[in-house]
Amino acid sequence: MEADFSEMRNELQSRDALWRRIQLECQQLHTELLKIREYKDMQEIQIKHQSSCVQLTEQLENKNAELLLLAQSQEHQGEELNKIRNHLYREEQSHRSEQERMKTEISDLTEELHQKEITIATIMEKASLLERQLKMELEIKDKLLAKQQLLDFRYKVIKSENTHLKEMV
Numbered sequence: 001m002e003a004d005f006s007e008m009r010n011e012l013q014s015r016d017a018l019w020r021r022i023q024l025e026c027q028q029l030h031t032e033l034l035k036i037r038e039y040k041d042m043q044e045i046q047i048k049h050q051s052s053c054v055q056l057t058e059q060l061e062n063k064n065a066e067l068l069l070l071a072q073s074q075e076h077q078g079e080e081l082n083k084i085r086n087h088l089y090r091e092e093q094s095h096r097s098e099q100e101r102m103k104t105e106i107s108d109l110t111e112e113l114h115q116k117e118i119t120i121a122t123i124m125e126k127a128s129l130l131e132r133q134l135k136m137e138l139e140i141k142d143k144l145l146a147k148q149q150l151l152d153f154r155y156k157v158i159k160s161e162n163t164h165l166k167e168m169v
Helices: 002-045 047-168
Strands: none
Touching (some): 002 047
């Protein structure tokens, strides 16, 4: 896309240079036209040189026609130059819009990632806390189980003694 912009800029500069050359030629032709007119005026004063006057008039008409063609060409080049400038402007605006959209999207994704990292850290903390709680509960249950087993054993011993005492009585 950058190559297209560069190519368009080069085309624009080339046409701009051509435009300036055409304007310079128009100015030169205009100056030449003024000179021809002065020369023509002098020739009209001098009746002896009427044939030169006719020739200068033809040259003037040719130069006028040439000047009109150059003016039309210049106008056409100007229109084309404006079209290229407008197209280049639209392309640059589109490129800027796309860049802004991408920046916004990256920013949104970065924020989303940050939120997910926070969520993961929170879950990890909760998991660690639950793991500690489970270990403590397991230890308590192990102790209670050991006490229960001890009590069962004592119960059996007492029951056995009780049975033994009953038999003796």
